[in-house]
Amino acid sequence: AIQMTQSPSSLSASVGDRVIITCRASQDITNDLAWYQQKPGKAPNLLIYAASSLQSGVPSRFSGSGSGTDFTLTISALQPEDFASYYCLQDFNYPRTFGQGTKVEIK
């Protein structure tokens, strides 16, 4: 199975900060990658698919980039509602695999 490694595992940031989360795949997955946000006690929410396509209704401060093995999720200006956990997911092959998650906390 393809291993997805996110970094950092957690970070502290302030409202208005630019936040970058990275996800590395153990092999080339072209652009078959999605990003999800999850708040405590809630189901995940789709942010990005196909590495850089913004899901309808998701604020434009979220963006995704990368291809091959290295990907990033960028939040251009962190808002109070963005404090949550973020997960990458590869859909290059089966079984699909998630990264271990990145928790974004308030500084």
Place this chain on the structure above:
Amino acid sequence: EAQLVESGGGLVQPGGSLRLSCTASGFTLSAFWVTWVRQAPGKGLEWVANINEDGSLKSSVDSVEGRFTISRDNAKNSVYLEVNSLRVADRAIYYCARDLNVRDANTYYDAFDLWGPGTVVTVSS
């Protein structure tokens, strides 16, 4: 409003079985792939299984192969996950999600745009 709701979770002893259901309202589930994802207490997300629109294609993670079976009944707008030979390690919230399966040229991308609130499976003696 489009919604997914899971049901069927509960407390079961090791080796026991449950049938989890994922029922859609406000849209026709038969037009979509459906995925099950689970989350153990305090842990990250784990992809479990998926099924295509007519039930002819299914995949699952190795750790549940031979124990979990995904199926669907499009007449009931529902997808199921039969979970057998349960282990303590299977304790988790089980979510179902609708997959938009977005097409771009010759490639399809998973995009789980609608999720249920989850159903809790507890495995304990």
